Amino acid sequence: MNAISPLSLAATSIRRNLAVGFVSPCPQMGKSGPPPFALLLMLLVFALALPAPATAETGDARDIYGLWVDHKLREKQKVAVLIEDCGGDLCGRIVWLKKAVTANGIPKRDLKNSDTALRQRPLCGLKVMNGFRQTKKNTWSEGHIYNPSSGKILNSTISLLQDGSLRIRAYLGMPLFGKTLQWVRPQENLLRCNDQPIRTQRIITTDAGR
Numbered sequence: 001m002n003a004i005s006p007l008s009l010a011a012t013s014i015r016r017n018l019a020v021g022f023v024s025p026c027p028q029m030g031k032s033g034p035p036p037f038a039l040l041l042m043l044l045v046f047a048l049a050l051p052a053p054a055t056a057e058t059g060d061a062r063d064i065y066g067l068w069v070d071h072k073l074r075e076k077q078k079v080a081v082l083i084e085d086c087g088g089d090l091c092g093r094i095v096w097l098k099k100a101v102t103a104n105g106i107p108k109r110d111l112k113n114s115d116t117a118l119r120q121r122p123l124c125g126l127k128v129m130n131g132f133r134q135t136k137k138n139t140w141s142e143g144h145i146y147n148p149s150s151g152k153i154l155n156s157t158i159s160l161l162q163d164g165s166l167r168i169r170a171y172l173g174m175p176l177f178g179k180t181l182q183w184v185r186p187q188e189n190l191l192r193c194n195d196q197p198i199r200t201q202r203i204i205t206t207d208a209g210r
Contacts, residue, residue, distance in 0.1 A: 064090065067190070068166055068183040080190055081128060090140050092129030100124055100193040112151035123148055124193030132158060145170050
């Protein structure tokens with residue numbers, strides 16, 4: 001049996017009221033008009049027919065702050081970035097490297113930076129994400145990512161996906177000509193490059209699913 005909508009019920013009630021003579025004289029118009037009860041029903045029908053007002057999407061299904069690694073497979077992870085708030089924008093710093101030192105035991109540095117004055121900066125602690133602003137729910141744009149492997153600064157948009165991973169689109173010029181990366185939450189505790197615990201990291205557990 002098909003369900004009857006409130007709109008249909010209201011319309012049926014109006015027709016019945018009109019059919020049994022629930023009308024009152026309207027001297028000003030010189031003809032009959034609907035009584036207050038029928039008028040209220042008509043207004044109800046009109047209100048139900050209006051589309052629901054759009055509501056702004058606020059907040060995020062998942063929190064983007066915390067620790068992210070560059071690959072879901074532990075053996076392929078090379079770097080971990082800690083994303084946090086920087087004056088209202090999102091930024092991110094390298095806090096873990098699979099190979100934090102050279103073969104000589106020297107901390108790796110930003111040797112490919114186009115600015116020669118910056119090439120002695122340690123990679124550990126280096127800010128590699130900057131200026132991301134939330135442009136819609138679960139999406140941050142207008143930011144830049146620095147790639148120490150090439151020394152290039154790329155435009156970027158980052159988005160939280162339904163599965164809890166982080167999608168990163170990095171490009172030069174137009175998004176069409178870029179590369180998409182997918183970061184995930186770490187599945188185990190990591191130590192900073194200086195062997196100190198990363199206290200703000202978020203760790204995936206089977207119960208939480210992230």
